Amino acid sequence: MATNPMHQFIVHRIGPEIKLGNIDLSFTNSSLFMLISAISICAFLFLGTKEKKLIPGKLQLLSELFYNFIAKMISDTAGSKAKPYFPFIFSLFMFVLFCNMIGMLPYSFTVTSHIIVTLLLAIFIFIAVTVIGFMKHGFGYLKLFVPSGVPALLLPLITVIEIISYLSRPVSLSVRLFANMMAGHTMLKVFGGFVISLGLLGGWLPLGFSVALTGLEILVAFLQAYVFAILTCIYLNDALNLHH
Amino acid sequence: MDNNKSFKTRLEIEKSKINKQSIRDDKERGSFIGFALKLGTEFVAAVVVGTIIGFILDGWFDTKPWLIIIFFFLGAAAGMSNIVKTAKKMQEKN
Numbered sequence: 001m002a003t004n005p006m007h008q009f010i011v012h013r014i015g016p017e018i019k020l021g022n023i024d025l026s027f028t029n030s031s032l033f034m035l036i037s038a039i040s041i042c043a044f045l046f047l048g049t050k051e052k053k054l055i056p057g058k059l060q061l062l063s064e065l066f067y068n069f070i071a072k073m074i075s076d077t078a079g080s081k082a083k084p085y086f087p088f089i090f091s092l093f094m095f096v097l098f099c100n101m102i103g104m105l106p107y108s109f110t111v112t113s114h115i116i117v118t119l120l121l122a123i124f125i126f127i128a129v130t131v132i133g134f135m136k137h138g139f140g141y142l143k144l145f146v147p148s149g150v151p152a153l154l155l156p157l158i159t160v161i162e163i164i165s166y167l168s169r170p171v172s173l174s175v176r177l178f179a180n181m182m183a184g185h186t187m188l189k190v191f192g193g194f195v196i197s198l199g200l201l202g203g204w205l206p207l208g209f210s211v212a213l214t215g216l217e218i219l220v221a222f223l224q225a226y227v228f229a230i231l232t233c234i235y236l237n238d239a240l241n242l243h244h
Numbered sequence: 245m246d247n248n249k250s251f252k253t254r255l256e257i258e259k260s261k262i263n264k265q266s267i268r269d270d271k272e273r274g275s276f277i278g279f280a281l282k283l284g285t286e287f288v289a290a291v292v293v294g295t296i297i298g299f300i301l302d303g304w305f306d307t308k309p310w311l312i313i314i315f316f317f318l319g320a321a322a323g324m325s326n327i328v329k330t331a332k333k334m335q336e337k338n
Contacts, residue, residue, distance in 0.1 A: 054251075157318075160318055161318055161321050161322045161325055162322070162325070164290055164293055164294045164297065164315075164318055164319050164322035165290055165322035165323075165325055165326050167293050167297070168286070168289040168290040168292070168293040168294075168319075168322065168323070168326070169289075171289040171292060171293055172282075172285040172286045172288070172289030172290075175285055175288075175289060176284075176285045179285075227282075231282060234282075
């Protein structure tokens with residue numbers, strides 16, 4: 001049981017069963033780790049900005065670093081019009097980053113390795129971006145699906161293709177994060193299992209792999225959070241600065 | 245007092261450096277990593293979404309299996325257009 005690499009992804013209930021009609025609203029280990037990451041983000045940023053020193057301490061430096069990083073990313077990819085959406089993108093990035101990073105701790109649970117979590121985030125972004133696009137441009141936002149300079153004969157075909165390409169955004173956004181996290185954690189567990197089964201004699205090679213993979217996974221955890229946030233910025237840019 | 249003053253001048257110098265750098269970075273780097281990592285799943289996702297739409301429409305109009313075939317290819321085309329668009333954006337930045 002313990003060597004099954006998929007065992008780590010099982011969601012189980014903690015505490016009493018809560019049911020609302022047919023919907024199971026019980027508190028699970030997934031919700032627990034979401035709560036842990038949300039609380040640690042709040043604690044980290046609160047402690048980091050509590051003393052506003054001119055010469056920052058370590059925590060303050062780190063939180064200012066994150067702030068600058070996201071602020072720069074937004075102005076790079078989506079321009080100055082996207083400034084009002086900074087809080088949303090910042091919290092999105094921090095949540096995904098902390099979920100990924102807390103998942104790297106032994107005995108913890110990786111929330112983002114479940115497609116339902118990432119798909120829900122992606123669908124929320126998709127709907128929000130679409131609503132923002134319609135709010136800013138009215139029905140002119142539909143021009144996104146009708147590229148200029150296309151012969152009239154091809155227009156229906158191109159429009160269908162553009163709509164499919166637009167609808168594929170949340171899928172690609174969520175699958176990327178979920179697949180990366182799940183594949184990485186499965187791989188870590190498989191190599192960990194090799195160490196045990198090969199024993200003291202042959203276990204050293206997979207142990208080395210395991211150590212190297214842990215480093216790689218920490219990189220992936222950060223990179224995927226970054227990609228998730230930057231793609232949100234790119235989609236937001238399409239909605240705010242409509243051009244085709 | 246003197247210490248404070250020198251700190252302020254140093255802060256001004258650093259600030260102007262940051263401003264210059266951010267302008268340069270905007271032009272040069274943009275968001276390449278984001279674009280590059282977008283490519284892989286973008287294609288697959290478009291094909292999957294196209295096929296699912298075809299499947300649903302087949303159920304509605306009772307035209308099995310024609311729409312799923314047509315929409316599979318439309319999805320592949322959408323994936324291609326996604327990649328071409330991303331590549332064009334990357335070249336613009338360059």
